[in-house]
Amino acid sequence: xxxxxxxxxxxxxxxxxxxxxxxxxxxxxxxxxxxxxxxxxxxxxxxxxxxxxxxxxxxxxxxxxxxxxxxxxxxxxxxxxxxxxxxxxxxxxxxxxxxxxxxxxxxxxxxxxxxxxxxxxxxxxxxxxxxxxxxxxxxxxxxxxxxxxxxxxxxxxxxxxxxxxxxxxxxxxxxxxxxxxxxxxxxxxxxxxxxxxxxxxxxxxxxxxxxxxxxxxxxxxxxxxxxxxxxxxxxxxxxxxxxxxxxxxxxxxxxxxxxxxxxxxxxxxxxxxxxxxxxxxxxxxxxxxxxxxxxxxxxxxxxxxxxxxxxxxxxxxxxxxxxxxxxxxxxxxxxxxxxxxxxxxxxxxxxxxxxxxxxxxxxxxxxxxxxxxxxxxxxxxxxxxxxxxxxxxxxxxxxxxxxxxxxxxxxxxxxxxxxxxxxxxxxxxxxxxxxxxxx
Numbered sequence: 323x324x325x326x327x328x329x330x331x332x333x334x335x336x337x338x339x340x341x342x343x344x345x346x347x348x349x350x351x352x353x354x355x356x357x358x359x360x361x362x363x364x365x366x367x368x369x370x371x372x373x374x375x376x377x378x379x380x381x382x383x384x385x386x387x388x389x390x391x392x393x394x395x396x397x398x399x400x401x402x403x404x405x406x407x408x409x410x411x412x413x414x415x416x417x418x419x420x421x422x423x424x425x426x427x428x429x430x431x432x433x434x435x436x437x438x439x440x441x442x443x444x445x446x447x448x449x450x451x452x453x454x455x456x457x458x459x460x461x462x463x464x465x466x467x468x469x470x471x472x473x474x475x476x477x478x479x480x481x482x483x484x485x486x487x488x489x490x491x492x493x494x495x496x497x498x499x500x501x502x503x504x505x506x507x508x509x510x511x512x513x514x515x516x517x518x519x520x521x522x523x524x525x526x527x528x529x530x531x532x533x534x535x536x537x538x539x540x541x542x543x544x545x546x547x548x549x550x551x552x553x554x555x556x557x558x559x560x561x562x563x564x565x566x567x568x569x570x571x572x573x574x575x576x577x578x579x580x581x582x583x584x585x586x587x588x589x590x591x592x593x594x595x596x597x598x599x600x601x602x603x604x605x606x607x608x609x610x611x612x613x614x615x616x617x618x619x620x621x622x623x624x625x626x627x628x629x630x631x632x633x634x635x636x637x638x639x640x641x642x643x644x645x646x647x648x649x650x651x652x653x654x655x656x657x658x659x660x661x662x663x664x665x666x667x668x669x670x671x672x673x674x675x676x677x678x679x680x681x682x683x684x685x686x687x688x689x690x691x692x693x694x695x696x697x698x699x700x701x702x703x704x705x706x707x708x709x710x711x712x713x714x715x716x717x718x719x720x721x722x723x724x725x726x727x728x729x730x731x732x733x734x735x736x737x738x739x740x741x742x743x744x745x746x747x748x749x750x751x752x753x754x755x756x757x758x759x760x761x
Contacts, residue, residue, distance in 0.1 A: 364399030372559035419544030440543035461535030533606025610662020611684035711749035
């Protein structure tokens with residue numbers, strides 16, 4: 323067993339498993355089968371050095387000629403985007419559509435052209451470190467405290483949430499030098515610019531307010547997929563075991579011929595607002611399902627701070643402002659509300675677009691086991707008037723009327739022909755989704 327440094331195991335199994343090892347006592351890589359040939363486009367050479375440190379065999383390529391979608395894994399190295407790749411955009415798109423798998427490591431916003439990707443994205447440019455009270459350009463391009471959306475996903479094997487908070491500085495920075503230490507795990511984050519593309523996109527890691535910033539995503543198109551990463555991995559090769567482990571996991575995951583699934587498999591009841599229960603279904607602002615919070619008001623303060631609900635469905639103890647001066651009153655999550663589309667102010671407050679009506683919408687995509695035939699959604703109407711909700715399953719809509727103050731279970735039959743579901747909850751923004759059970 324490797325306890326430190328970078329070593330390669332001399333034993334290779336009869337299944338042509340490729341040993342990939344990473345540095346560090348806590349993270350020890352083992353033999354991992356890679357079915358595909360790793361083809362690396364990396365004019366700078368830094369990504370190639372990182373893969374050699376991990377023991378990953380690869381074929382260096384000066385162009386994309388001869389790529390085989392059935393047997394190759396294309397890795398576009400960090401900061402590798404250039405005119406050669408720009409001229410090969412159509413070939414890149416065709417490679418993925420025909421079954422190819424690709425990994426695009428962090429790129430510069432001023433050079434990278436994302437138009438060939440299956441999902442519309444925009445690389446962010448503004449810095450997290452700034453002197454402004456209300457900076458523009460959020461989400462920032464760099465981030466700490468990165469959120470893994472699917473903790474059980476193979477790319478996070480051996481990496482828990484705490485390991486994605488801050489990483490070690492590799493620049494030797496000290497207080498006598500300008501700037502800041504390089505401690506942010508993400509340095510080239512991006513946003514999704516078309517929310518409809520969530521239908522074929524797996525958001526794996528995100529950050530910033532409303533989790534609008536995206537750090538890692540897998541985009542599906544045709545028979546193949548592309549992983550786009552904003553993590554600063556290559557610069558930490560041989561230094562930071564977490565970064566090494568993540569890079570190794572990406573190669574392992576994309577390098578096999580095992581099937582990949584764009585949406586999570588749901589086998590148990592979803593309790594909306596409980597992160598673990600949601601299993602990565604709600605990826606921040608993009609789904610439109612806003613976390614609903616309610617104030618816990620101590621009995622002695624209820625007369626002074628009566629509960630009220632505004633027209634947009636926000637629950638307050640007394641007035642909307644001043645919550646941070648009343649520590650005895652805590653706001654706790656209870657369900658989610660169909661609220662989208664929405665955006666943020668410069669200070670991070672939720673804001674509806676101009677002209678938005680009373681009806682909001684939230685969407686999720688998921689997979690189910692074969693034995694589920696009906697869906698039961700628990701909906702709470704905290705308002706003092708009846709409200710309407712519409713639940714859509716794969717394009718089939720079912721309306722329901724929820725009486726004032728009532729909590730109702732809405733039963734919806736599921737299509738037998740498909741175990742992949744596109745769910746849309748559409749209704750007054752005051753309505754609260756409490757749970758969804760598949761039976």
